[in-house]
C-alpha cells in the first residue's frame with residue numbers, strides 16, 4: 001500500500017546519512033533550520049571505509065565540541081604524498097591528522113549529535129527523485145510502507161558518488177573513467193606484515209596493510225590486473241586473498257573477513273555544487289579513488305562551509321549571494337582535490353618510469369617550504385578562501401582553533417570553544433569596532449579582548465572558522481565585511497551603544 005504523502009514541515013531535506021549528511025544536518029540545526037535526513041539503509045552497516053581524517057576536518061569537528069565525543073583516537077603524522085614522505089616535524093604548525101578511527105565510529109558520533117539536536121533520520125527510505133515546486137522541492141521516496149513524497153524548501157544530496165540527487169538534477173560530472181580496480185578487506189585471525197602507507201611493487205601495483213586494533217587488519221590490493229569496474233556486492237574474500245597472494249606471496253586465505261569492498265579508480269567532479277534549491281556535498285560532489293585519506297575529510301569541510309550559509313538563507317538573514325559562495329569556495333577545492341588525488345595516484349601506482357619524478361619529489365619534500373605546501377594539501381590547512389580586499393596572512397584562512405584568548409580576569413578560552421554555537425565571532429580589542437558591530441549581535445558573538453596573533457587588534461571569524469576580516473589588513477570598513485557575510489545591520493547603531501562589559505562573554509540577542 002502506498003505511504004501517505006507526508007508534507008512535513010521541514011526546511012531542508014538531506015539525502016544520505018553518511019558522515020557528510022549527518023554533519024550537515026547538525027550544522028543546519030545549529031543555524032536554526034528544520035532538517036530531515038533520508039537514507040536508504042534501515043540502519044548503519046557498521047562497515048568502515050575511512051580510518052581517519054585530516055587536520056582541518058578534525059578542527060571542523062572540534063569547533064562544535066565534537067572531537068571529545070569520539071573517544072580514543074590517535075593523532076598521527078599523515079606525512080606523505082602519494083608515498084613520498086615528508087617531515088611534518090620541521091614545520092612551524094602541527095599538521096597531523098586523526099588516525100585509527102573507524103568511519104563507523106565517526107558516523108555513530110555524528111548520528112548521536114544530529115539526533116540530539118532534534119534531526120529526524122529516516123532510515124529505510126530510498127529517495128527516487130524530486131520535482132521542483134513553486135516554493136521548494138518535492139522529494140519522492142520508497143519507504144518501508146511503499147512510495148511517498150516529502151516537501152522542503154531546499155534539497156541537499158549527500159548521497160555518495162552515485163548520487164540520485166545529482167543525477168535527477170541533471171548536474172553533469174567531469175572526470176576519468178576507471179582504468180583499474182582495487183580490493184579491500186578487513187580481516188582477523190592472521191597478522192600480515194603492516195605496510196601502513198603502502199608498499200609499491202614492481203610494475204605499478206601496491207599493497208597496504210593497516211592494523212586497526214583488536215587483532216584486525218585492513219588490507220588493500222591495487223593491481224593493474226584487477227577489473228576497473230568491480231562489483232562490490234559480488235566480491236568474495238577468496239578473490240581478495242588470491243590477489244594479495246599474487247602480489248605479496250603471502251597467503252591470508254585462512255583469515256576471517258569482516259567485510260570486503262571493491263572499487264575502481266574513477267574520479268569525478270560535479271559541474272555545479274548548487275543549482276537553485278538543489279545542493280551537493282561530499283562524494284556526491286567530488287569522487288576520488290580511496291588512495292589518500294581525503295574523501296571524508298573534504299566532505300566534512302563541505303558540510304561546515306554549507307551548513308551556516310544554508311541555515312542563514314532559510315532563516316532569511318543571508319546577504320545576497322551568500323549561498324552561492326558555497327560553490328565559489330568549495331568547487332575549486334574539489335577540483336584541486338581531484339588533481340592532487342591523480343598526482344598522488346601517479347606517484348603511488350605509476351610504474352618504474354616514475355622513479356625519477358619520485359626522486360625529484362623526495363628532494364623537494366626535504367625542503368621546508370615544499371614540505372609546508374604538501375602538508376597544506378594533505379592536512380587541509382592550506383585552504384584559503386577569497387574574502388575580498390586585504391593583505392593580512394590570516395585573511396581567508398582558518399582561524400587557528402587552538403589559539404587562546406585571555407580575558408582580564410585571566411580566564412583562557414580556545415577559539416574552537418567560542419565557535420560551538422556556529423555563530424560568527426568578532427574578536428576585538430577595539431571599542432569602536434565592537435560598537436559598530438552592535439547591529440549584528442543576533443548573528444555574531446563579540447569578544448572584547450585582543451585576538452591572539454602579533455599585531456592584530458580585530459578578527460572577524462565566520463561560523464565555519466575562516467577569517468573574513470582583520471585589522472590591520474582589512475581594506476574595507478568592518479561594517480561592510482559584516483554586511484557581506486552576515487547581512488544587514490539589525491538596527492541603526494547609536495553613538496551611545498556600548499559593548500557588554502565582560503570581555504569573554506558572548507553577546508546575544
Ligand SMILES: Cc1cc2nc3c(=O)[nH]c(=O)nc-3n(C[C@H](O)[C@H](O)[C@H](O)COP(=O)(O)OP(=O)(O)OC[C@H]3O[C@@H](n4cnc5c(N)ncnc54)[C@H](O)[C@@H]3O)c2cc1C
Nearest residue numbers: 016018020039040050051127160282283290293295296297
Ligand atoms: C576503502 C575506502 C577507504 C577510505 N578511507 C578514507 C580515509 O581514510 N579518510 C578519508 O577522509 N576518506 C576515506 N575514504 C572516503 C570516504 O569513505 C568517503 O569520502 C565518505 O564516505 C563520503 O561520505 P558521504 O557522506 O559523502 O557519502 P557516503 O559515505 O557514501 O554516504 C552516502 C549515504 O547516502 C545513502 N544513499 C545513497 N543513495 C541514496 C538514496 N537514493 N536514498 C537515500 N539514501 C541514499 C547511502 O546509504 C549512504 O548512507 C575511503 C573510501 C573507501 C572506499
